[in-house]
Amino acid sequence: MDKDSNIYVAGHTGLLGSALMRRLEANGYRNIALKTHKELELTHQQSVLDFFTDEKPEYVFLAAGKVGGIVANKTYRADFMHTNIAIQDNVFEAANRFGVKNLVFYGSSCTYPKHCEQPMKEEYLLTGPIEETSEAYAAAKMAGIIACKSYNIQYNTNRFITLVPNSMYGPNDNFDPENSHVLSALISKFHKAKMEGALNVVLWGSGSPRREFIFSEDVADASIYAMQNPDLFENHHYNVGTGTDCSIKELAEQIAEVTGFSGGILWDTSKPDGTPRKLLDSANFLATGWKPKVTFKNGLQTTYQWYADLVASA
Numbered sequence: 001m002d003k004d005s006n007i008y009v010a011g012h013t014g015l016l017g018s019a020l021m022r023r024l025e026a027n028g029y030r031n032i033a034l035k036t037h038k039e040l041e042l043t044h045q046q047s048v049l050d051f052f053t054d055e056k057p058e059y060v061f062l063a064a065g066k067v068g069g070i071v072a073n074k075t076y077r078a079d080f081m082h083t084n085i086a087i088q089d090n091v092f093e094a095a096n097r098f099g100v101k102n103l104v105f106y107g108s109s110c111t112y113p114k115h116c117e118q119p120m121k122e123e124y125l126l127t128g129p130i131e132e133t134s135e136a137y138a139a140a141k142m143a144g145i146i147a148c149k150s151y152n153i154q155y156n157t158n159r160f161i162t163l164v165p166n167s168m169y170g171p172n173d174n175f176d177p178e179n180s181h182v183l184s185a186l187i188s189k190f191h192k193a194k195m196e197g198a199l200n201v202v203l204w205g206s207g208s209p210r211r212e213f214i215f216s217e218d219v220a221d222a223s224i225y226a227m228q229n230p231d232l233f234e235n236h237h238y239n240v241g242t243g244t245d246c247s248i249k250e251l252a253e254q255i256a257e258v259t260g261f262s263g264g265i266l267w268d269t270s271k272p273d274g275t276p277r278k279l280l281d282s283a284n285f286l287a288t289g290w291k292p293k294v295t296f297k298n299g300l301q302t303t304y305q306w307y308a309d310l311v312a313s314a
Helices: 015-026 045-055 070-075 077-097 132-154 182-196 216-228 248-259 296-313
Strands: 007-010 059-062 102-106 160-165 167-169 200-204 213-215 238-240 264-268
Touching (some): 007 015, 015 167, 045 077, 077 102, 077 132, 102 132, 160 216, 167 216, 167 296, 182 200, 182 248, 182 296, 200 248, 213 216
Parallel strands (some): 007 059, 102 160, 167 213, 200 264
16 A cells, blocks of 8 residues: 555544544545545445446545444444445445455454453354344444455455454544443543533443453554555454453543543443453454554543543534
């Protein structure tokens, strides 16, 4: 991937897509094709084929898709499955048909079994039942992982590279308390509680599940590294994580500190916890020579500052 290569970042306004844009521009890449959701409907096959006909991208980062937290996944199961499968299928087929040199696709750690041995190795995929609350989204991502492998096998290529990052966070995340992932949802909850002078914040579950978080710009950096070094990767998905995790209770306490909330934290144990633990074994990807650069403390502070500035400017 040269500095003048034609690059397409699908989903460039989202959490990962915007991080990819920042990293690509910082690394001197300027020839980047961008389309907003209104400009290009990725679930519409002919629109995608027309876009590839016109733009002829050589490299594709497929960061577009429908994502959300427990509430959204439970409520909009069909939407999560249809939207993500449609986007993946259309972009994969266009990339193959138009001879894209390489495409990076992103799986999800929720594709691993609910009670998976920890840390989760790539070979544990499809070895047990997955978490019910996210099964539709997970099924779509699983289909994408298998599709990438299948295209490579059928067409004798290493065109498709699949990365499975753990829970991402950072600027441009979705901070809606009802439809976002846990870290961004907690940031918005604690910030609101601080601004309103609330005595307590009530959170779902017991706080005992453990999660691994990775800063969006680290995932973007890993993605560009993979695109620059495709021959280092075999035809299977690669976990991308930091190797460390924390409990939701510990996460809540850290976010309370970062946001300046000094009240109490109460746990509503009538609400679901979700998967007990999600820690990836990223040894295979790390063995290629890449490693994350952003500490959790610094990433959390950066994310909260971005969110606080956004709220203040609204």
